[in-house]
Amino acid sequence: MVDIATRVYNHKWKIDPIVRSLIDTDFYKLLMCQSVFRNRPDAQVRFSLINRSQDVPLAQLIDEGELREQLDHIRSLSLSRGESTWLRGNTFYGKRQMFRSDFMEWFENLRLPPYELERKGDQYELTFEGKWHEVMLWEIPALAVLMELRSRAVLDQMGRFELQVLYARAMTRVWEKIERLRQIDGLSVADFGTRRRHGFLWQDWCVQAMIEGLGPRFTGTSNCLIAMRREVEAIGTNAHELPMVYSALAADDAALAKAPYEVLSDWHEEHDGNLRIILPDTYGTQGFLDRAPGWLAGWTGIRIDSGDPASGAETAIRWWIERGEDPTQKRVIFSDGLDVTKMEELHAQFAGRVQVSFGWGTLLTNDFRGLVPDDRLAPFSLVCKAVSANGKPTVKLSDNPQKAMGPADEIARYKRVFNVGRQDSFEVVV
Amino acid sequence: MVDIATRVYNHKWKIDPIVRSLIDTDFYKLLMCQSVFRNRPDAQVRFSLINRSQDVPLAQLIDEGELREQLDHIRSLSLSRGESTWLRGNTFYGKRQMFRSDFMEWFENLRLPPYELERKGDQYELTFEGKWHEVMLWEIPALAVLMELRSRAVLDQMGRFELQVLYARAMTRVWEKIERLRQIDGLSVADFGTRRRHGFLWQDWCVQAMIEGLGPRFTGTSNCLIAMRREVEAIGTNAHELPMVYSALAADDAALAKAPYEVLSDWHEEHDGNLRIILPDTYGTQGFLDRAPGWLAGWTGIRIDSGDPASGAETAIRWWIERGEDPTQKRVIFSDGLDVTKMEELHAQFAGRVQVSFGWGTLLTNDFRGLVPDDRLAPFSLVCKAVSANGKPTVKLSDNPQKAMGPADEIARYKRVFNVGRQDSFEVVV
Known part of the structure; x- marks a missing residue:
């Protein structure tokens, strides 16, 4: 028996949305968001997508129009009543009312801010700029969209x-x-x-x-x-x-x-x-x-x-x-x-x-390694990071220099301030 | 979205029937049935289930009540209009009207004849006796029911x-x-x-x-x-x-x-x-x-x-x-x-x-070998054979003496009549 209602419902979507909820995100983003909302509400931050795996040509694999549709769909999302009730009423780490009322009121009215998207060669430049506690919520859905559109690009060709x-x-x-x-x-x-x-x-x-x-x-x-x-x-x-x-x-x-x-x-x-x-x-x-x-x-x-x-x-x-x-x-x-x-x-x-x-x-x-020809479903190293705050570049040194981020002169300055010497290097696989 | 109609439909069944159609059977049974219907309409034949894999204790694994329910359900089946149309109108081996009208009229009115079922130790004795062209149609559904009930007995215990x-x-x-x-x-x-x-x-x-x-x-x-x-x-x-x-x-x-x-x-x-x-x-x-x-x-x-x-x-x-x-x-x-x-x-x-x-x-x-502990889903050698006709035992010699069937004296007689000497033996796995 075909479930007509489900088929009709599915056909109402112009697109098949990847991210369908503002809480399809990592819990720590919400904890950090609340902290930023309270402690650094005025900071202006810029997040950028960084594909550490340059051998995965995202802009070849993913149609720009489809990517925009997915990102625009995320901008249409707002917290649902049930999601809000859960965040307000659920126990997290043994604690009730982890999220304060003022934060929840703000979150209930939030729509994600605009994005900037440009193709550069075989990669996309995707950035989010604005109030820190708003743009930071783009990180996880942006990564989820790009990862899944890349999967779909490969899956589309399969029987x-x-x-x-x-x-x-x-x-x-x-x-x-x-x-x-x-x-x-x-x-x-x-x-x-x-x-x-x-x-x-x-x-x-x-x-x-x-x-x-x-x-x-x-x-x-x-x-x-x-x-x-x-x-x-x-x-x-x-x-x-x-x-x-x-x-x-x-x-x-x-x-x-x-x-x-x-x-x-x-x-x-x-x-x-x-x-x-x-x-x-x-x-x-x-x-x-x-x-x-x-x-x-x-x-x-x-x-x-x-x-x-x-x-x-x-x-x-x-x-x-x-x-x-x-x-x-x-x-x-x-x-x-x-x-x-x-x-x-x-x-x-x-x-x-x-x-x-x-x-x-x-x-x-995402362990699809070796499951399709040319390993085109293997996971790859995509991140979305805060790259500047109030116009000044961010820096990360990490315990693995392969994961370091930031302009060279700033990296040198941070190494001096934090007294970081020689570091062992480890290949970043995922 | 739950498909309520499908769930309600599924709950209408007291049982989950394994064989739901009289043409859920092998094509050659229908060809042979038509031939028997024409050439040997009066032969009385007895079919019996034979489990060559005595290490699979079917009567321990399969509840007798459930087995009877499944077999009774098969006796309730008759050819549907669409099935009949397909048999009458489809091309088989390049030929239209492979099944003659008199055969189809008989088949359209057929219900499978009674079965006899008795538990003997860890096995079932399941026999079908009657007109050859009627009882012969029990072979495939009987095997399918026993094979699938055995699968279900193992699957029922899995998460x-x-x-x-x-x-x-x-x-x-x-x-x-x-x-x-x-x-x-x-x-x-x-x-x-x-x-x-x-x-x-x-x-x-x-x-x-x-x-x-x-x-x-x-x-x-x-x-x-x-x-x-x-x-x-x-x-x-x-x-x-x-x-x-x-x-x-x-x-x-x-x-x-x-x-x-x-x-x-x-x-x-x-x-x-x-x-x-x-x-x-x-x-x-x-x-x-x-x-x-x-x-x-x-x-x-x-x-x-x-x-x-x-x-x-x-x-x-x-x-x-x-x-x-x-x-x-x-x-x-x-x-x-x-x-x-x-x-x-x-x-x-x-x-x-x-x-x-x-x-x-x-x-x-049925290649589920090695997929569950103790290999309890491995295929096994179950057959359902004509064992007598008009009261006289049938005999099969085969090219593999492991597959031979019939009383010893009759096997000796057949070997003499058909001049069969020494035969190589091959293990019967499935």
């Missing part, structure tokens, strides 16, 4: 059964990963794969597979819409954009040196418990920890997002011990380029010494 | 995502087989997998995958319902039951010796072209060909269904040459226990020397 078998293979792969993860006692893993997902429906499938396959070892998803629909925890804390923008806004070198701690001081006022997670690598982990104020060692944990993850965790453990803290009471969240083997290794090395968690991203929600 | 991944793996396997078959120039392969399929929907999927993946190299399916729905050729000619029952009905040894040729003489009158396919192995291929009447060498081809397939084809080629026929104009249809590697080998050995075709059965529509 119906080829498609079914493609997904059969990808499902089998995810399930085999879950079956391996299931063997890890005391595992704690969340989905961090929104930004570089193969597609929305695929991420939703992966989350449901994790729910069934891992039970309580699956701690939740960073995606708010999926967390709401699948009734799992929304997961996430904060990201590099906070110290990057705070730093760019700093008036001089002395203010710059303090800026990353100012971020955490603002956060400390707003949040407690499992939301107090240090992200130490923006300008080099070792120096950041060495110069940290005393109260920061009392935070609940740390997120390791670049460099060699085991070294990063060992650095954190040494730091906690130096500061008189008990590492076994601290949480270490690994979130950089994870796949099952790496999680097995890190868990074996650190379980019992600290509380280990994983934020599993691209290789959960 | 939703386990199920999805199970089918993902099975689909991937079928597609990888199709991708290998696609490499064979001049391939000609049909689906013969109804009788031992994993389930109806699965067979239907496999056929659609073959249509998309193999194009014209896929010549059709033995399943009439799927052929009708998917608009592909219905494929099949005749089976061992014809010589087995004709032989059992023979009054003495002299009549017995002639019986297998009488079958083909009746067939010769009714059919021509690609329907004139010899099935030579019921009482030993070599002797059958040696004693065959002259006109039989003029038939279009031969089906190799037991013994070593390459030897069988070589025997046929030698026989055609002896009889002054050109083997390159003859069709050899391999249909016993095929999988891709065997098809590749046979095609390499015989393409160009004869016209090669494959009837691919169990390992197309």
Whole structure:
């Protein structure tokens, strides 16, 4: 029996929208947005799309008209009543009313600001400029749209059964990963794969597979819409954009040196418990920890997002011990380029010494490697970053120089201010 | 959006019927049924289920009440108007009105006769006794019901995502087989997998995958319902039951010796072209060909269904040459226990020397080997055979003594009458 209503409903769309909700975004964007809305409401920020994988010619693969349609559709979205009710009434990290009334009133009336799009050779220049707390909400939907339009460009050329078998293979792969993860006692893993997902429906499938396959070892998803629909925890804390923008806004070198701690001081006022997670690598982990104020060692944990993850965790453990803290009471969240083997290794090395968690991203929600000819569905490294604030460029050093960002002279200045020496380089795959 | 009508429709069924149409059966059963209806309308025949895989305890796995429900449902079926129109109006093997009016009128009024079911230890005794042309139509639906109830017994214990991944793996396997078959120039392969399929929907999927993946190299399916729905050729000619029952009905040894040729003489009158396919192995291929009447060498081809397939084809080629026929104009249809590697080998050995075709059965529509613990979805060797006619036991010798059937004294008599000596034995997997 054909479901006529569904078919008619589907045909009402001129396009097949990729992002259909303002909360189809990462939870930490909303936490950060609220923080920015309160603490830096006047900052003017520019976000830019950056394709680190220049061998993926996005502008050849994706039609500019289709891209504009998708982005315009996102600008037509506003928070639905049910979404608002969920954000206002749900418990996040054990806390009710995580989002304050003034923030929610603003969010309920928000439409995303305009974008600028231009084709440059085989790539697109896509930028968003305006109030920080508005443009920052473009990051995740912009990435989701570009990732999924690229998937569609490849999928469009496939037959119906080829498609079914493609997904059969990808499902089998995810399930085999879950079956391996299931063997890890005391595992704690969340989905961090929104930004570089193969597609929305695929991420939703992966989350449901994790729910069934891992039970309580699956701690939740960073995606708010999926967390709401699948009734799992929304997961996430904060990201590099906070110290990057705070730093760019700093008036001089002395203010710059303090800026990353100012971020955490603002956060400390707003949040407690499992939301107090240090992200130490923006300008080099070792120096950041060495110069940290005393109260920061009392935070609940740390997120390791670049460099060699085991070294990063060992650095954190040494730091906690130096500061008189008990590492076994601290949480270490690994979130950089994870796949099952790496999680097995890190868990074996650190379980019992600290509380280990994983934020599993691209290789959960976009592992289509090797499934089509020329690997045209392989994940690639696309980011959307704050590149300037009040007209001044942002800088990121990271623990991996391959992930550094910013003009050369500013990078040199930041290295001097934050006393960053030689760094080991790691290939950025995803 | 939930399709309420479909959900309500599905809930109207007390059971989820496995066989929903009288033409969810093999095409050759209908051809043979018409032949029996014309030539042996008074023969009383008894069909019995035989599980050659005694390690599969069907009566432990399948609830007797559910089995009765499914069989009772089949007894409630009659030919639908659309099915009747298709059988009357469609072209089969290039011929219109393959089914005569008197046969169609009888078929349109047919309900399948009663069954007898009894549990014996871990197996079921399931028998059908009555007019040959009526009880013979039980064979395929009875097998389909038992195969699918066994699948369901295993699937019932699996979670939703386990199920999805199970089918993902099975689909991937079928597609990888199709991708290998696609490499064979001049391939000609049909689906013969109804009788031992994993389930109806699965067979239907496999056929659609073959249509998309193999194009014209896929010549059709033995399943009439799927052929009708998917608009592909219905494929099949005749089976061992014809010589087995004709032989059992023979009054003495002299009549017995002639019986297998009488079958083909009746067939010769009714059919021509690609329907004139010899099935030579019921009482030993070599002797059958040696004693065959002259006109039989003029038939279009031969089906190799037991013994070593390459030897069988070589025997046929030698026989055609002896009889002054050109083997390159003859069709050899391999249909016993095929999988891709065997098809590749046979095609390499015989393409160009004869016209090669494959009837691919169990390992197309039921290759779930190794996909669940303890291999509880592996295909197994279930048959439903004519065991007696007018009270006299039937006998099959085959080219593989593992497939022989009948009482020991009758087997000895048949071996003497048909002059069958030592035979090589081959394990019967499916």
